[in-house]
Amino acid sequence: MRATCWMGTKDIQVRNVPDPKILNPDDAIVRITSTAICGSDLHLYNGFIPSMEKGDIMGHEFMGEVVEVGRDVKKLKVGDRVVVPFPIACGHCMNCESHLYSVCENSNPNAWMAEKLWGYSPAAIYGYSHMLGGYAGGQAEYARVPYADVGPIKIPDGMPDEQVLFLSDIFPTGYMGADNCNIKRGDTIAVWGCGPVGQFAIKSAFLLGAERVIAIDRFPYRLKMASEQGGAETINYAEVDSVPEALREMTGGRGPDACIDAVGMEAHGMGLIGAYDRAKQAMMLETDRIIALREAILSCRNGGTVSVIGVYGGFVDKFPFGAVVNRSLTIKAGQAHVQHYMKPLLEHIQKGDIDPSFVITHRLNLNDAASGYSTFLNKQDECMKVVLRP
Numbered sequence: 164m165r166a167t168c169w170m171g172t173k174d175i176q177v178r179n180v181p182d183p184k185i186l187n188p189d190d191a192i193v194r195i196t197s198t199a200i201c202g203s204d205l206h207l208y209n210g211f212i213p214s215m216e217k218g219d220i221m222g223h224e225f226m227g228e229v230v231e232v233g234r235d236v237k238k239l240k241v242g243d244r245v246v247v248p249f250p251i252a253c254g255h256c257m258n259c260e261s262h263l264y265s266v267c268e269n270s271n272p273n274a275w276m277a278e279k280l281w282g283y284s285p286a287a288i289y290g291y292s293h294m295l296g297g298y299a300g301g302q303a304e305y306a307r308v309p310y311a312d313v314g315p316i317k318i319p320d321g322m323p324d325e326q327v328l329f330l331s332d333i334f335p336t337g338y339m340g341a342d343n344c345n346i347k348r349g350d351t352i353a354v355w356g357c358g359p360v361g362q363f364a365i366k367s368a369f370l371l372g373a374e375r376v377i378a379i380d381r382f383p384y385r386l387k388m389a390s391e392q393g394g395a396e397t398i399n400y401a402e403v404d405s406v407p408e409a410l411r412e413m414t415g416g417r418g419p420d421a422c423i424d425a426v427g428m429e430a431h432g433m434g435l436i437g438a439y440d441r442a443k444q445a446m447m448l449e450t451d452r453i454i455a456l457r458e459a460i461l462s463c464r465n466g467g468t469v470s471v472i473g474v475y476g477g478f479v480d481k482f483p484f485g486a487v488v489n490r491s492l493t494i495k496a497g498q499a500h501v502q503h504y505m506k507p508l509l510e511h512i513q514k515g516d517i518d519p520s521f522v523i524t525h526r527l528n529l530n531d532a533a534s535g536y537s538t539f540l541n542k543q544d545e546c547m548k549v550v551l552r553p
Contacts, residue, residue, distance in 0.1 A: 165553065166220045166303035167532040172210035175533045180220065183299060183307035188235035191311035193245060197324040198225035198302045200532070200549040201332060202358050203427070203474045205540050207291065211428060211450070212476055214276060214294040221532075223249035223289040224331040225301025226324060229315075238312040245315035247308055248501035249332045251287040251298060254313035265498035270310065271296045280477060285498060302532060304553040316505045319513075325520040325550065326512055329363070334519050335504035337363025337425070340472035341371050343495035344421035351375040353410055353419035353462060354395070355455040357385035359522045359548045360472060361425035365393035366517055368423075377413060379406055379458075381431065384545040392521050401433060407462040418464035426455035427473025443480055450477030460486050460494075471496035522548040529553040 166180045183192055201224050206212050226246040229239050239245065252259050256268040267286035271277060274284035276294040290300020299306065308315060318327050337360045344352060352368040354361050357380035368376045378389035381401040389395040396413065403409045410419060428451035432440055440452040459469050460483050469492055487494060511517055524547040527535045535549040 164304035165529055166299070167222060167529065167551075168217075169207060169215050169219045169221055170217050173208060175208065175221065175536045177530050177532050178218075180218070180303070183305050185231060185233050186307065187309060188233040189310055189312060190233045191229050191236055191239055191308045191315070192231040193225075193227040193247065193306050193308055193315075194230045195225050195227040195301055195304055195306060195553050196244075197227070197328045198222050198529075198551050198553070199328060199331075200302070200535055200539055200551065202360065203291075205536070206428060206474060206476065208536050208540060209429065212292050212294075214273075214292045216293060219290065219292075219297075220299040220303055221290045222300035222302030223291055224328065224333070225289075225306060226318070226328050226331060227306075230305070232311065236311045239315065239317070244318040246318060246327055246330045246505070247289070247301065247306070248314045248316075248330075248335075248505060249288055250285075250498060250501055251289065251296065251309055252313055252502060253310050259313070262500055262503040264500045264502045273297060288498075302529065302551060304529070314502060316509065318509075322512075325523060326518060327509065328550065329359075329519040329522070330501075330505050330508055332499065332501065333359045333522075334363050334508055335501045336360050336472050336499040337365075338367040338370075338504055338508060339497070339499045340364040340423045340425060340470045341367035341373075343470035343472075344368070344371075344423065344468050346371040346373050346421065348372045349374045350420040351377065351414055352421050352423065353377045353379065353459070354389075354423045354425055355379045355459055356425035356473065357382070357389045358425065361423075362388060362393055362522050362547075363519070364423050364425050364472070365389055365395045369394060370511065370516060377410065377419065382542060385547065388522075388547065406458050410462045414464075418462055419467065420464055421468040421470060422459035422463045423470045424456045424459045424473045428452060428475050430454040430456070430473075440480070449480045451475050451479045453479045453482065457481065457483055460492065463492055465490045466492070468493045468495060472499070523550055525549045527551055
């Protein structure tokens with residue numbers, strides 16, 4: 164089969180690789196009909212996530228048709244259309260039974276690697292390094308899906324791929340970012356980052372009852388989508404002296420009730436602080452640039468919540484923890500527990516509350532994946548989201 168393979172930093176190639184096979188009795192094989200490039204895939208592309216090996220198959224946002232099932236699979240049959248969640252979860256450990264699927268205790272066979280960096284291991288993730296399991300991803304013609312009765316959700320007939328594909332990751336991730344904010348009617352929510360996850364965080368905040376959402380970014384086309392599609396007020400951080408000061412002015416001096424960091428480890432910074440973080444990262448003195456997270460903490464109102472859904476990999480510098488403690492802030496973070504959110508979010512789509520396909524700007528053949536990565540990384544042609552079709 165053809166698959167998108169990581170061959171080194173900024174080196175993505177579509178190659179012929181062996182077809183996946185059933186390895187365990189609870190596996191399924193899915194023929195991929197749609198897959199996507201995620202913003203967190205760019206961290207792999209840029210070389211910021213350790214334990215990638217040449218030839219690793221990329222991709223954790225995918226859906227398709229079941230073509231084979233193991234003998235223990237009861238809920239799926241050949242011919243079912245399914246969306247596959249990006250965290251691989253066993254469904255039976257303490258965390259899975261608590262709906263904390265992205266920290267499944269059993270799915271990562273390389274847990275020892277993650278424990279060296281993070282203390283404990285989270286769940287495995289498709290196509291996202293050997294530290295997180297070494298599982299082949301879904302930017303391919305076929306994929307093996309472990310624990311097939313736990314993860315995939317069946318899609319009703321008549322719903323096109325583009326409406327439901329993002330149930331695999333970015334819609335539940337954005338929704339969980341808003342859900343973590345404990346939104347009450349009338350709240351004001353600020354969202355850092357107007358990429359695809361940020362766009363879904365904006366939409367989700369309104370679905371959960373926010374009165375105002377303020378979106379922060381520097382690219383006009385992304386701010387325009389946040390405003391026109393999401394209904395957000397916007398701040399172009401390249402055009403203001405201070406984002407926290409701008410937010411104070413917009414909220415009567417109090418600050419947003421909750422702040423969502425949908426940026427993560429490769430945040431762009433202006434001026435001296437931006438240069439500082441880039442220099443420290445280049446010298447391997449820190450792994451992550453946390454400009455957006457610093458601003459979110461310093462902007463949030465006293466007693467408010469900072470929700471972190473951007474991907475962070477390791478260690479950070481100049482983290483304003485004094486502000487967290489002395490101003491009674493709550494920080495909630497995590498990879499999305501996608502399996503927990505898929506069914507209710509599918510119902511939102513069926514009811515017409517949201518059509519997630521609004522973020523798609525580029526549709527490419529799988530063979531063009533390398534150009535899709537480059538276009539997405541460099542934000543060429545106003546690229547917001549790339550969908551690949553095998």
